[in-house]
Amino acid sequence: MTFNSLSIHLLPVFVFVLSTVGVDAGAANPSYGLQDDYYRHSCPSAESVVRRVVMGNVTVVDNRKFAAGLLRLSFHDCFVEGCDASVLLYGPGTEKTAPVNKFLQSLEILDKAKQELEKICPGVVSCADILQYAARDGVIALNGSSWKVQGGRRDGRVSRAESAEKEIPSQDFDLDGLTASFKRKGLSRDQMVILSGAHTSAAGHCENLVRRLYNFNSTHATDPSIPAAYAAELKATCPRKTFNDTVFITMDAVSAFFDAGYYVTLEEHKGVFTSDQILFDDHRTRPLVKTLTDYKLFEKKFHQAMRAMAAIGVKLYDGEIRKDCRFINSY
Ligand code: HEM
Known part of the structure; x- marks a missing residue:
């Protein structure tokens, strides 16, 4: 062995x-x-x-x-x-x-x-x-x-x-769910909004969008907050039941680069997941989303928030230095 x-x-x-x-x-x-x-x-x-x-x-x-x-x-x-x-x-x-x-x-x-x-x-x-x-x-x-x-x-x-x-946290969470999830890790609601800016270069798979497009709630099959033309675009990319894992949707309609385009995308109501669009749609975080469309500010806040996230529950004395990242060391 x-x-x-x-x-x-x-x-x-x-x-x-x-x-x-x-x-x-x-x-x-x-x-x-x-x-x-x-x-x-x-x-x-x-x-x-x-x-x-x-x-x-x-x-x-x-x-x-x-x-x-x-x-x-x-x-x-x-x-x-x-x-x-x-x-x-x-x-x-x-x-x-x-x-x-x-x-x-x-x-x-x-x-x-x-x-x-x-x-x-x-x-x-x-x-x-x-x-x-x-x-x-x-x-x-x-x-x-x-x-x-x-x-x-x-x-x-x-x-x-x-x-x-x-x-x-799930992509189907509302603002309270997202905030609670970050709070459990010692991160604030603002930090949650700022870290979500990582989606500026992200893409999502259809599988994670099924609920929002086809099975939203008892009164609406499709999330009514998605503008009709954008919903049609998403459905064309992710047809019900016939999508596959090689298809993905970019989460920043502006560019694939690391920039503030994600927040502009939210202003345009083109957030891909509920957890994205809610940041603009909820009045409690909309002002911050608007502020973060300024790239210089976003970048500074993102760096600070990444340092905070990277300190969650770190092991300083217990744990080990693995020899191979995929497996724990054996003794
Ligand atoms: C606020 C709560 C968050 C939720 C609900 C969420 C959810 C998601 C979902 C559903 C995807 C698409 C997965 C797929 O279908 O392939 C995704 C992708 C991604 N997320 Fe998040 N996310 C959150 C926060 C974050 C944070 C804090 C970061 C990093 C700081 C992050 C970085 C990314 C990146 C870079 C991708 C693209 C990954 C790739 O293309 O391989 N997300 N996220």
Whole structure:
């Protein structure tokens, strides 16, 4: 039995016997126990290696989706068990197998970065940190600007599909549902609106739009808040029951680049999911959405909010530095 397959078999055991601390703690303060330039002494090229691998694997023209995939991974990791790379673990019943994680991508890019780092600094750089550096670099690949990403997270040993289903907010949530979900992680409603701006380079699959287009509620088959022409466009792209997973809808009608186009799209009532359009339609968040159409402001606020999200429930002393991002270490 190889090391990796041994790890898969042991995973369910560790899932139940090992506990983690502070799953939801420390989210509000981005500097909680983490540091900028964390690897400056222990592995000085850590961040540049991740940057090089990301840039070598994603280009704006061909591979927007891989850069966006990295950014989404950071959200799906941090909201479940904290930012501890639990989303990367393979095996039966892990977070990756949850329906909400069906369309996650770009894990191979993280594997490559980890493999390179293990050659030069074995056992030093955590997968959780690599993931956060790569999310930032994905934004840069999409022509967005850089920000300082803190390091010092250790990797978790627990990953459960049901936790992902419980903690990741649904695209069908209203404003109260979204706000409550972010509040549980120590993030404010404003931070939720700002982080949703990550959808500026995002795309969604028809499967996640079925309810809004064909099965909305008892009085309306289609969400009446979607302008008729746009609803017809969406239905043409996602015909009832005959769509497939290779089709996707861009969530920013303005451009595929990292910009403020997402918020302009919401002003035009072309938000793809309920959870997008509600940010403009609800009077409580509309003023902020309007403000964020100013890219310079959005970019500054987005960087701050990403630092806050990347500090959710981090493991500073427990956990481990995985050798392979897909499997917990065996002892
Ligand atoms: C506010 C609650 C959120 C909800 C309900 C939500 C929901 C979704 C959904 C349904 C998709 C499309 C999945 C698919 O059909 O393939 C998606 C894509 C995406 N989301 Fe979110 N999201 C939220 C917040 C965030 C946050 C906070 C980030 C990152 C900071 C983020 C980053 C992305 C990215 C980059 C994609 C595109 C991924 C790709 O193309 O592979 N989302 N999101």
